[in-house]
Amino acid sequence: MTEQKKRRPYSSALRQEHAQATRQKIATAARELMISKGYADTTMAEVAREAGVAVQTLYTSCPGGKPALAKLVYDITLAGDDRPVPQSDRPEVRAIIDEPDPVRKLARYAAMATAILRRIKPVHRVLRAAAAASPTDAGLQDVLAGIEHERLLGSRGPAEHLHALGALRPDLPPARAAAQIYVLTSTENFEKLTEVCEWSEAEYEEWLTATLTATLLDPPYRDKPH
Template sequence: MTEQRKRRRYSSALRQEHARATRQKIATAAGRLMVAKGYADTTMAEVAREAGVAVQTLYSSCPGGKPSLAKLVYDITLAGDARPLPQSDRPAIQAIVDEPDPVRKLALYAAMATAILRRIKPVHGVLRAAAAASPADAGLQDVLAGIERERLTGSRGPAEHLHALGALRRGLAPGRAAEQIYVLTATENFEKLTEVCGWSEAEYEEWLAAMLAAALLEQPGGAGAR
């Protein structure tokens, strides 16, 4: 490898790290402002100032404007950081894949889902409230619709994993299993149980693990899904 090629790769890595750090700063600043002030009252100029970046840098990172900014905040909050690493490659998912026992797999999945819901609940709540108040905001409506499509698509991963292991209930197709995972892990359920019903997060996690196991797994001596 030539010295010039090494320098190019080093320079590229630095640019990528700088871009990642910038996205993280923007998402952190925007999320803080949106939760405190609401989506509608948070301006792009305020976010740029809070993040310590130029307004043009903000628009370069979020070319779709404010809805794109909202999606960036959601995605980075969901993942926990701005690293370009798919959820499927993250340690929590690998631990679930490596666990041999299906019941324990779902307990680990419930723990991961609870941690994600804890992070994402304030942002998701702000975006839902803004969308309800501004039904004509097509950009924001598209962001929320896209989030739900992504959640449903993402739910296919654990469903197909259990299916490949032969752990799903008899007669339960992976697609239908994914739909149940999607509904059980909805942010709204987490909110109702922890905020309205007063459950602790530990109680929610235990409930989610039990519900997932009951809905998805073959029960000893059971007749399977109809």
């Protein structure tokens, strides 16, 4: 009995590790196919074949079918990996939280946002194009709506953090600050500035830092030397 109890956590950890590796393989295969062929022309069977898994395994990992697969691709691309680590515990986020200076804090945030936008841009563009071409695809429409809701919800973290520090403009409620962060860090803005306007990513990051600083921070924090 004692030996059985010792084995169970180990077996559970191995199963979890295997499931994570499988999800990563599926997400990688699906992302490559969707970017090269488009969402509509990518089939679940093709993804399963490219990932080296059974079709049933694919549906087990993505029980919502193709829209759920698209969300898996988006989530893993956004995070950069499939590790079960909360966003607040990731090193880049901890560095932002631990930075005492609000301007440098926003500079770190802008750098993190730029790296995320670089990764997510091709996936987001494919999903937007597919949703525009298939407005009756309720599953895909729900995925995109959910992504936007999650982005807005995620923007509350930095807004509330600045508010708690007393660094947010006194006339700017955290909810309104979150809305501005959400808009400024949109994939569409990143695309327009780096593609249409032909800015470098470094120029985008510098602009985002300056704009977030001017928009969000109380002047005493914004204007002091750094």
